[in-house]
Amino acid sequence: MSDLSTPGRPAWPYRLAYGAMAACLGVMALAVFVNVVLRYGFGSGIAASEELSRLLFVWMVFIGAAAAYPAGEHMAFTSLVARLGAGGLRVMTVVIRLMVVLACVLLGWGAWQQVVVGLDSHSVVLGYPTALLPLPALLCAVVIGGCATWELLARRPLDLGHAAEVE
Incomplete structure (x- = not known):
């Protein structure tokens, strides 16, 4: 925590x-x-x-x-990234953040499509709109994608504070 x-x-x-x-x-x-x-x-x-x-x-x-x-x-696999020099670390920071943003765009797009499909159908027993199942994936993609975009634009360095742990 x-x-x-x-x-x-x-x-x-x-x-x-x-x-x-x-x-x-x-x-x-x-x-x-x-x-x-x-x-x-x-x-x-x-x-x-x-x-x-x-x-x-x-x-x-x-x-x-x-x-x-x-x-x-x-979870972070910092052992490889930590071995890079300062220049390599800056490049990998941008690459990693871009990959996170891309993954969030893909997850968000797929979740949005499922939310739209689920608006017209309801669960069998409780009767809630089945759009409530993919909705948290969409919200999660927005939050993580927004955070990663902000970190990318702010040029925030990767936090390699986990270096003491074996990963």
Whole structure:
């Protein structure tokens, strides 16, 4: 978990993201627990439990991914990049950020297409618009792509603070 007191970085987006992930996890755990107890203890179950858990899991994963990028918590293979000289590191920083932006554009475009398709269909049990499943991928792509674009334009260097770890 990132240090929420980092200077120059507002803490409220992280608190909001961590709170939303905790809420998703709590509701998922409760829904699955109640469903298991009902199914094995009483021979019945809650049909909506699986759909709700799947929806919340997707949201939790993408909220976490969006919160992890600006905090520098995504997996990084820094061993090769750290061996480059200063010039190579500057070039690789631009290349890596461009690749992140390209990946976000592709993810965002695909997610947008799925959101549009899902607007007219509804889930079987709960009846929510199925556009809610790809929507967090679209939002995550916007957040990460925006952060990577800002880092690229601001010429922010790669954070190789993970050098002490084996990666």
